[in-house]
Amino acid sequence: MTTTMKLPGKTLPGILNPEITLKPLSANTLLINDATTSLHLSIYGTDRLVISPANSSDQQDRIPAHLMAAGLDYLYANHPMLEQIHLSPLLSERLEPESWLHAIDQTSGESINVRTGFYQNRTLWHWQNSSVLTPEIWTENSNGISHPLRPLQPSGVVYQRYDYQNDLTISFRSIDPEEDLATFHQWMNQPRVAEFWELAKSREELRNYLQTLLKDRKSWPLVGSINGEPFGYFELYWAMEDRIAPYYDCQPWDRGFHLLVGNPDFLGKRFSNSWTKSITHFLYLDDPRTGRLVGEPRADNRRLLKLLAPAGWSFVKTFDFPHKRAALVNGYRRTFFREVQL
Missing domain, CATH: 3.40.630.30 (Gcn5-related N-acetyltransferase (GNAT))
Incomplete structure (x- = not known):
């Protein structure tokens, strides 16, 4: 089933409140789009869930933060018992500098996103007019x-x-x-x-x-x-x-x-x-x-x-x-x- 969502208070060039669509192409692939960019993820693993670019040769150099956030939200929502998601090096090295990567798996070299940390990131849900906190005056x-x-x-x-x-x-x-x-x-x-x-x-x-x-x-x-x-x-x-x-x-x-x-x-x-x-x-x-x-x-x-x-x-x-x-x-x-x- 295709899911759509909008980002409050966000803009892309020429687009106010951009819409994101998420479409599972199979049990192991997820396509995420906005008006300008696509992210095609491969999902695999048994003892842990790992995501990676499905077609690494077609993947852009920088993955927008809101597309990555939408993908992680989709996976956590559809795997209620999942406490963390592993990101392959091919994926994590292309992420915009955001707080997605909470740890590193020393054995596989995969980056780890933790559910409790992810839902404290404001990218997907909060208007974020400013990333700077009001000083404690x-x-x-x-x-x-x-x-x-x-x-x-x-x-x-x-x-x-x-x-x-x-x-x-x-x-x-x-x-x-x-x-x-x-x-x-x-x-x-x-x-x-x-x-x-x-x-x-x-x-x-x-x-x-x-x-x-x-x-x-x-x-x-x-x-x-x-x-x-x-x-x-x-x-x-x-x-x-x-x-x-x-x-x-x-x-x-x-x-x-x-x-x-x-x-x-x-x-x-x-x-x-x-x-x-x-x-x-x-x-x-x-x-x-x-x-x-x-x-x-x-x-x-x-x-x-x-x-x-x-x-x-x-x-x-x-x-x-x-x-x-x-x-x-x-x-x-x-x-x-x-x-x-x-």
Whole structure:
């Protein structure tokens, strides 16, 4: 079966958000294309999986990073128990300088890509406007809270991934307070959403709410889409500047999110399995200094607590906010990349 995917925020010469296609030609060969380049891989091995150029004489001198990433993702997704992939010298010596090669097999001379390291590389899924991290410059907000200076929020699609397990393409983009206002208003005024969010307000009030968030680097409002159709709203935040910070041993790069699924067509285990893993993955990719994620849903929101578990989240404790009885939940980078299958 042919698979297609797009790269968020990436460009090739004259092409915005280039599309990649992956087509297995046999059980042992895989063809990967974008609009300008092809990568034809041979796959072999019994005790270990090895990939190599299928036609080395036709292989270009430099293999684009996004094609290599797409091939590795395809192989890991279709071999769930696979912990590493060996790359032949003919392949590894032609790779662009990326963090694909985590070790060397001293016996065969093959390079080794490790699953847990691969899924921390941002090439395939993250918008990557800059490969340079925001420096840790400390500042103080209007409430007197000291915290690192946070990056500006980008516009457009910031994460996109084809989910092989559920046969879905999931993406997140920054919300537009004009273009998305009607949908956001409709979602917030649904009784089942208003019960938890308490934002069943007018369009003008919600427009002001979003504009305030977009000006404040503490939070980042995103729209989640599945197969191109908006399904939910995600409000990301830096925990140190959030109300949750005093209730646990908060660290400078901890993050969290609030969420709602506004489109009822996307309720259900298949979809929740995809978006919980994807939003968690995005937050770890967005800044490698983020080692922990936290959340504080209402203690009686047992459905959400259950939905987060497949993405590596766990319950910590219940505690009292001034306005609600809350459950503290968290997830850890080391657990996610070791134990969660994307």
